[in-house]
Amino acid sequence: MRKKHKDESFESLIRRFRKNVEKKDTLNEVKRREHFVKPSTKRKVAKEIAIKREKKRQKDLQLNRF
Numbered sequence: 001m002r003k004k005h006k007d008e009s010f011e012s013l014i015r016r017f018r019k020n021v022e023k024k025d026t027l028n029e030v031k032r033r034e035h036f037v038k039p040s041t042k043r044k045v046a047k048e049i050a051i052k053r054e055k056k057r058q059k060d061l062q063l064n065r066f
Contacts (some may be wrong), residue, residue, distance in 0.1 A: 002020075004013050016046060
């Protein structure tokens with residue numbers, strides 16, 4: 001963690017910390033590692049998301065034809 005700059009207020013220190021956390025995507029990483037997910041479950045969820053995305057794309061293509 002970075003140190004407080006000279007004459008830096010607490011608010012700006014917190015703002016700098018939050019920006020750093022968002023930039024490194026730390027919170028999402030913590031949430032992802034909170035519970036173990038089996039590799040087979042990860043594949044299943046990824047497949048379901050891909051199917052849903054493809055159905056939406058096909059629907060959009062159908063609507064744009066006219």
